[in-house]
Amino acid sequence: MTNLLRRSHIRLPLLLLATLLTVVGLATLWEFELEGYAMHWLGLHYDGDFEDGERLRFILTSSSFSLIALIVPSIVLKRMVSNTQKIHHRLLRLQLQTEQLANFDPLSGLTNRRVFMETLRKQLAQQAPVALLLIDLDHFKAINDEHGHSVGDATLIEAARRLQNIANQHQGTAVRLGGDEFCLLFLDQKGQSELSQIAQKTIACLSAPMPGLPTSARLGATIGVARSWIDSQDPSVLLHYADTAMYRGKDSGRSTFNFYDSEYEQERLAQQDLELALSRAVEREEIVPFYQPIVALPSQTVVGYEILARWMKADGTMGMPADFIPILERLGLIPDMTRSLVKQACQAASLWDDTLHLSLNVSAAMITDESFPDRLLDQLRQENFPFDRFEVEITEEALVGNLEAAQRNLSKLHAYGIVVALDDFGIGYSGLYHLTRLSIDKIKIDRSFFEAGKLEHLPMVEAILGMARSLKMSVTAEGIENFHLPYLPAWLAQNGCHYAQGYLYGRPQAAGDVVLARQSFPSPT
Ligand code: C2E
Numbered sequence: 001m002t003n004l005l006r007r008s009h010i011r012l013p014l015l016l017l018a019t020l021l022t023v024v025g026l027a028t029l030w031e032f033e034l035e036g037y038a039m040h041w042l043g044l045h046y047d048g049d050f051e052d053g054e055r056l057r058f059i060l061t062s063s064s065f066s067l068i069a070l071i072v073p074s075i076v077l078k079r080m081v082s083n084t085q086k087i088h089h090r091l092l093r094l095q096l097q098t099e100q101l102a103n104f105d106p107l108s109g110l111t112n113r114r115v116f117m118e119t120l121r122k123q124l125a126q127q128a129p130v131a132l133l134l135i136d137l138d139h140f141k142a143i144n145d146e147h148g149h150s151v152g153d154a155t156l157i158e159a160a161r162r163l164q165n166i167a168n169q170h171q172g173t174a175v176r177l178g179g180d181e182f183c184l185l186f187l188d189q190k191g192q193s194e195l196s197q198i199a200q201k202t203i204a205c206l207s208a209p210m211p212g213l214p215t216s217a218r219l220g221a222t223i224g225v226a227r228s229w230i231d232s233q234d235p236s237v238l239l240h241y242a243d244t245a246m247y248r249g250k251d252s253g254r255s256t257f258n259f260y261d262s263e264y265e266q267e268r269l270a271q272q273d274l275e276l277a278l279s280r281a282v283e284r285e286e287i288v289p290f291y292q293p294i295v296a297l298p299s300q301t302v303v304g305y306e307i308l309a310r311w312m313k314a315d316g317t318m319g320m321p322a323d324f325i326p327i328l329e330r331l332g333l334i335p336d337m338t339r340s341l342v343k344q345a346c347q348a349a350s351l352w353d354d355t356l357h358l359s360l361n362v363s364a365a366m367i368t369d370e371s372f373p374d375r376l377l378d379q380l381r382q383e384n385f386p387f388d389r390f391e392v393e394i395t396e397e398a399l400v401g402n403l404e405a406a407q408r409n410l411s412k413l414h415a416y417g418i419v420v421a422l423d424d425f426g427i428g429y430s431g432l433y434h435l436t437r438l439s440i441d442k443i444k445i446d447r448s449f450f451e452a453g454k455l456e457h458l459p460m461v462e463a464i465l466g467m468a469r470s471l472k473m474s475v476t477a478e479g480i481e482n483f484h485l486p487y488l489p490a491w492l493a494q495n496g497c498h499y500a501q502g503y504l505y506g507r508p509q510a511a512g513d514v515v516l517a518r519q520s521f522p523s524p525t
């Protein structure tokens, strides 16, 4: 159509010229040859006695009139042709734009998600190979937030250009899936090492400095790889697998790539199930306090219990703190668990001897949380549990992160009569700094000092006891077991240790198993 229009546009003057020449030719032929024959044939009088000048004037006049008669329709025709041409061009442009919009991402110019999914479906329907490298830019959100959206857009365009180059080098297609998520699509069965090389190259390319960004603001990329001939022939499953592999990289520190690995995925799903089960367990109070007795020395009379969390699972098994406390910490559920333990423990203890103490392990995040002391005090008031029978145990690690906040919180608890104990003393920082600056009332010597066959630690224990005496702090020795008999409890008592705790006096036990009356143990001597 365009060619036709263009050609007609060019030939219009030619057509005009040809018509003019024809008219002049015909008029000449008529005047000099045909007129006589025609008149004669019509039986009309014709003398043919004209001068050449007259004949030429006729030719000129008739040709001029014909020309004038031709020019006007030609101009109109020319206008019409040019208008049609303009409309046609506009239509073509619109058609191109529509195609562009339908198939390509408007910002980056890369193939868009729709075309990508269509290609994926077609290819997999024919059981032809597909390899996907799903690419998520690292730190892109920070670039957008810190440098504005126009810099963000320019960065995406540059990233797309680099990806297009890589795709061209390896006979692939670069796709923008949306936001800062891209994909390199390969429709041939590339080997693991080639795909690894492409992934490495892509990360290096996208991590190189970007124009318009300060060199400190490095981009990066995390990539997940899925292959139809190994992982799945289903388009959405394959894409999901690439996504899963990509998230594995995000979890393990970014700017890395992973192939989809079904075993890893199983483990991850199991972990997710565990997290879900644990958060339900906290809600449903399936995490319960167990109680381990603490005895006074030298009497070895039970003076209190340490609250130790246990997960009573629906299948009748019991989960230990080492298995679930770190997960709850990651999920931010330790405060909820602690609150529930305090509630259950105070209610259980209300049935016991009213001089017994309760001791609670407090995590690092909680001890530095400004709202912790008031919440604990409120809860104890609500449960009607006297402050001076309550203890909190904290580790030195918990203090290091935010010493000032810990200091404020511990002082407040101490001021209300709550005993503050430094747990696992001797294995962490054991800095005198912490002991003297913080409101610590009690030290719990870590059980590793009393391990079987490690009597060489006793001088160290003696030194800790001496120090605690000088600082007017009481001391609990942890991990006292049967094999320590007959000497250790007596030795500890003689050296000024106030309390002992360990399997010798009792393992952590459920509320129902805690002996109600005060219990004391026979003197070892
Ligand atoms: P921890 O505070 O040092 O608690 C003492 C741990 O030593 C307990 O393990 C206890 O069962 C064990 N133990 C007590 N006596 C002996 C003994 O004579 N020999 C040996 N070998 N072990 C003994 P458990 O209950 O598994 O708790 C482990 C850790 O989990 C605790 O160490 C504490 O750091 C943490 N934890 C337990 N419950 C809670 C809780 O409610 N909140 C927080 N934040 N942490 C908790």
Ligand code: CA
Binding pocket: 306, 361, 393, 423
């Ligand atoms: Ca403890």
Ligand code: CA
Binding pocket: 423, 424, 444, 446, 447, 478
């Ligand atoms: Ca301890």
